[in-house]
Amino acid sequence: MYIGTSKLTHTYWPGTPFAADALKNISFSVGQGTFTLLIGPSGSGKTTLIQHLNGLLKPSAGEVYFDGKKIGPDKAALLALRRRVGLVFQMPEDQFFSETVFDEIAYAPRNLGLDEKKVEERVNRAVAQVGLERSRLLDRHPFQLSAGQKRRVAIASVLSLEPEVLILDEPAAGLDPEGKGNLLNLLSSLNRAGKITIMVSTHHLDEIAALADNLVVLNEGGLVMSGKTKEILARGAELKELGLALPQVTGIMHELAARGLPVSTDIYSLSAACDEILQAKRADQR
């Protein structure tokens, strides 16, 4: 098991009248180098689960695993875990606290006790990874950047730890179409070229589903589906029941198929939809 949980249960406010099980008996795992989406309605436990994978919460019952080992209560092991599993919170730019972009991204490597030259190397590499123009931005105050740039700085400030796993909570919220597109390209290249294992928690599957190998679906703290993207998204009616929505293009493909156009329905991006429709139209012609 590369990263995952076994019978994980998390209870908030245990032993009080407010005790609530946020996670119930969750078992799942994903392999190294994969891209996984974690979906589920609001309050289904996605954020709680993510926090467990990075050791921010202690299980009420069950275990969390990383790289074949159980994540234990041992503090040194937890610290090591947080270096290898990077977590990007919702609206991460709300947590900026440094005077310059450089210092923001350098914060984590400096805390690792690296010398300043190594720190600079790490910052430069992270900045290049997220595709920011280095010379122009590093000396600026983080709050002077655009929303898309801020989000990329926030991701760079986690990448500077050089994590093996990157977990992001609703990373595209509030970004305009270009910012969203850039973010998806970034996640795809980190995963494919950088060999980083990626997990994204999101409500919106448009385009991002085309990048994902696996889908994990939570509802009311329980794991209700887990498997290959194609298998899970073929269960559209069940997802709808949970208040979730298929990617919009997938909906269009279903309608076309229902009207007799010979198209596949496991299509999650505009470009794939375009290819598929053209092929179907050409086949129709013959």
Place this chain on the structure above:
Amino acid sequence: MAALKTEIIIETRALCYSYAGAEEVPPAVAGIDLKVSRGEYLALLGVNGSGKTTLLKLLNALLIPSQGEVLVKGISTVEAERVQLVRQACGMIFQNPDNQIVATTVEEDIAFGLENMALPAAEIRRRVDQVAGRLGLTHLLRQPPHLLSGGEKQRTAIAGILAMQPACILMDEPTAMLDPAGRRDVLETVKELNKTEALAVVHVTHNPAEAAEANRIVVLEQGRIVADGKPGEILTDLKLLHGLKLQGTVAAELAHLLRQRGLNLPTAILQNRELVESLCISEPVS
């Protein structure tokens, strides 16, 4: 009805706003003349940093114009002693529901604005019960807000504004943090109020599908209005939108890709069903 429609709720004249200490940066709002009438549902589009949120804050006196003016029901927002009237006439819903709930139960939260208006207790009770019934929150009145779903929290925020009997509601990406069911919940609530009570709506969004629900779209670029028209005109004008780094609806974008690849499709496709309809009757590829 025609007479009602011409009643101007909000008017801006040569409106400009620059953030303090940002001399080299161009103004966030750079000369906007805009009128919003009773019963109008206006969607505000633009990339991150185009001035949408700044404009919204200027409309309910959270920001005061650097130059020009904003009139809400004829009251200028610079009249400090009448700011309360401006905010009662024009309430704001923010992106993150957790940032705007102030009280410990739903009913106290809805009553918050009314208490600030120093209304008699019986009148407050009457209005809270009325809007709760209107928005389907009656069964939740005694609940603490943290137990609500995202959509219920946003509806609570809307109820708090509605109780003040406003003429206009301002929304800054109100669905960005919500799941698909919550998103539908909030949008349907607002559309219904717009229709039945002629409540004016100004809705900032990055989601073309949401903008398509409005009856007017205003597009901002660098603090100026660059387009103003019906959703059917603006959201199918992909040359305009792409030039501004924006996107049309998924159906419009897919139709555009297919046209580029030689498929003969009408240019006015906005909704999924229009695309499906066209594809099922259109000529095969040449």
